[in-house]
Amino acid sequence: MVNIAICDDNKEIREGTEKLLLKYYIQRDLEYKTTKYESGEDLLEEVEKFDLVFLDYEFGDKGEDGLTIAKRIRDKKLDVTIIFLTSYSSIVFDAFEVSTFRFLVKPLVEEKLFAAMDDFYKTMEEDEILVIKKDGINYFIRESQISYVEADGKNCIIHYINKGDIIKCNETLASVEERISKKHFFRCHKSFLANMRYVDSFSHTDLTLQNKETIMISRHKYMPFSTAYANYIVQVAIG
Structure with missing residues (x-):
């Protein structure tokens, strides 16, 4: 399921965008959820949970x-997809500054x-996507958004x-491990x-992540991890 935010100070634009998205998803037979916001500040309080933002x-x-607002989203190191809603097509040059995916001119067509x-959706297919099931619903998670996965009995927690x-x-955790990218995890x-x-x-004894969280590393996994991580750094360096 894709989580979408619609953030616009105009109620008609918010509702119009929502109606067009409903029509799109009915035609494509895909799962999604939308949440509407009147201001960027309200959006920022919950932006981490979204895959796509109409801003x-x-x-x-x-x-x-x-x-x-887009710069503040990027300052959070979030790779959420942003589509600007605007009355002025000239903003395309500013949009590049915050890695905007698209801009759509109002009124929306x-x-x-x-x-x-x-x-x-094409970019999601090109990115590495982990599909997981929760309460009978399939969720599509970009692997680049995951810091680690933790065992929780017969279930697991994605952080x-x-x-x-x-x-x-x-x-x-074993089930997720089978499907997740071996290149990154x-x-x-x-x-x-x-x-x-x-x-x-x-x-x-442990790994420290960029967000300052720590997770344990097994004694017998230390050397294999050291090798895997060194190889990973080399791969990233050479592209």
Whole structure:
């Protein structure tokens, strides 16, 4: 399931975007959820949980402008996809500054919004996506958003790089390990699967992640992890 935020100070734009998305998802037979916000500041309080954000470029007298909000999202190191909603096509140059995926000119045109959504799903397919099941619903999680996965009995907990943001799923850690990218993830402990993207340092007893969280590393996993991490760093360096 894809979580989408619609953030615009105009109620008609919020509701119009929501209706177009409903039509898109009915036609594509996909699962999604939308949440609407009137200001960028309200969005920022919960932005970590979204995969895609439709963001107004100008909020008038209702807080900071969209470009500033987008910069604050990027300051959080979030790779959420941003689509600007604007009345001015000239903002495309500013949009590059915050790695905006698309910009759509108001009033929204169904054909263009649908094309943007199709492109969004193409990028998700190109990215490494982990599909997990929770309460009978499939969730699509970008592996680049996961810091580590933790065993929780017969279930597991997926921890996002944004500290404190988690999702509990109805699968074992071993089941997730079988499907997740071996390029980025390493089973450093019977209870932990670490994303090497976010390892800041490690010792014989634990790994410290970039968000300052620590997870355990087994004694017998220390040398294999050291080798795997060194190889990973080389691969990243050479692209």
